């Protein structure tokens with residue numbers, strides 16, 4: 001990666017060893033995310049978790065009601081993590 005140096009000089013980026021990092025860059029980097037209300041993927045699956053911090057999304061009860069998701073609603077990212085990682089991951 002040639003942008004490592006630039007990344008280090010930018011403030012407010014999560015640390016390289018941020019606890020939320022779990023290799024998400026392999027499948028979430030540079031993808032398109034959509035801000036939307038949470039919708040579960042099917043009848044047998046009523047919630048999801050943020051790809052980074054694990055915060056729960058759910059349509060009912062306690063849980064986040066909106067966030068950022070891939071077009072297929074497969075991956076969900078909460079608003080806070082989106083803001084923290086959006087520059088590094090190139091989300092729009």
Ligand SMILES: [Zn+2]
Pocket residue numbers: 050051052053054055077078079080081082
């Ligand atoms: Zn999160």
